[in-house]
Amino acid sequence: MFKRIVMFSGLALVLTTASAQAQSATAAVSIQINPVLAISSAGAFTFPVAGDTEYEAGEVVSTAGPSLTHRGNVPYVITVAAQSGTAFSFTPSAGRTDDDPAKPVSDLTITGDFGGTSASAALGVAGDANNLWTRPDRGGNIVSPISASMAMGYDSTPPGTYETTVVFTMVAQ
Numbered sequence: 001m002f003k004r005i006v007m008f009s010g011l012a013l014v015l016t017t018a019s020a021q022a023q024s025a026t027a028a029v030s031i032q033i034n035p036v037l038a039i040s041s042a043g044a045f046t047f048p049v050a051g052d053t054e055y056e057a058g059e060v061v062s063t064a065g066p067s068l069t070h071r072g073n074v075p076y077v078i079t080v081a082a083q084s085g086t087a088f089s090f091t092p093s094a095g096r097t098d099d100d101p102a103k104p105v106s107d108l109t110i111t112g113d114f115g116g117t118s119a120s121a122a123l124g125v126a127g128d129a130n131n132l133w134t135r136p137d138r139g140g141n142i143v144s145p146i147s148a149s150m151a152m153g154y155d156s157t158p159p160g161t162y163e164t165t166v167v168f169t170m171v172a173q
Contacts, residue, residue: 033073035072035073035074035172036071036072036073036074037070037071037072037074037076037170037171037172038069038070038071038072038170039068039069039070039078039168039169039170040068040069040070041066041067041068041069041146041168042066042067042069043064043065043066043067044064044065044066045062045064045065045066045146045147045148045166046062046063046064046065047060047061047062047063047148047150048060048063050152050157054152055152055153055154055157058151058152058153059149059150059151059152060149060150060152061147061148061149062147062148062149064147065145065146065147065148066146067143067144067145067146068112068143068144068146068168069141069142069143069144070135070141070142070144070170071139071140071141071142072135072138072139072170072172073138074138074172074173075134075135075136075137075138075172075173076134076135076170076171076172076173077131077132077133077134077135077170077171077173078112078114078131078132078133078134078135078168078169078170078171079124079129079130079131079132079168079169079170079171080110080121080123080124080129080130080132080166080167080168080169081123081124081125081126081127081128081129081130081166081167081169082105082123082124082125082126082164082165082166082167083126083164083165083166083167084126084165085105085125085126085164086104086105086125086126087100087102087103087104087105088103088104088105088107088108088162088163088164089162089163089164090102090103090160090161090162090163091160091161091163092158092159092160093159093160093161096158096159096160098158098159098160099158101156101157101158103156103157103162104125105123105124105125105164106122106123106124106125107122107150107151107152108122108123108148108149108150108151108164108166109121109122109123109148109149109150109151110122110123110132110146110147110148110166111146111147111148111149112132112133112144112145112146112147113144113145114133114135114142114144115142115144117133119132119133120132123164123166129167129169132168134173136173148166150162
């Protein structure tokens with residue numbers, strides 16, 4: 001009887017070794033990625049003091065402007081609009097009492113270099129932005145130098161200071 005037990009135990013050991021197989025397990029991966037748009041600006045617009053040359057040219061052109069850095073994982077449009085109002089705020093030159101000409105912000109044209117493509121648009125009034133540039137694909141940083149010009153005329157632009165704030169907005173396509 002002792003021999004039977006030993007043989008039976010040996011047989012069980014052989015069966016266990018022969019039936020061991022590789023095992024696997026799975027784990028699902030699900031990563032949500034939202035649309036991402038990022039835009040920032042550095043710098044400000046600088047204009048010369050306008051004189052007869054600018055009146056004759058019909059515009060005063062900025063000598064410097066901000067740089068926009070923008071990127072997105074979706075195609076996008078960059079729009080431009082005044083932060084508030086439909087007209088520039090106006091302060092007459094010292095010693096003058098000229099009435100506010102209610103110069104429209106659309107007299108300001110914004111121009112940019114978008115990776116070798118030039119684009120421009122009139123500044124939209126607050127709440128009604130104009131499209132400046134469309135990026136038809138996704139991509140990393142583009143740094144775009146921006147300039148501006150304001151239309152002017154002897155009859156529509158009395159001496160003084162004209163101010164507005166430009167808002168650049170990215171909109172996913």
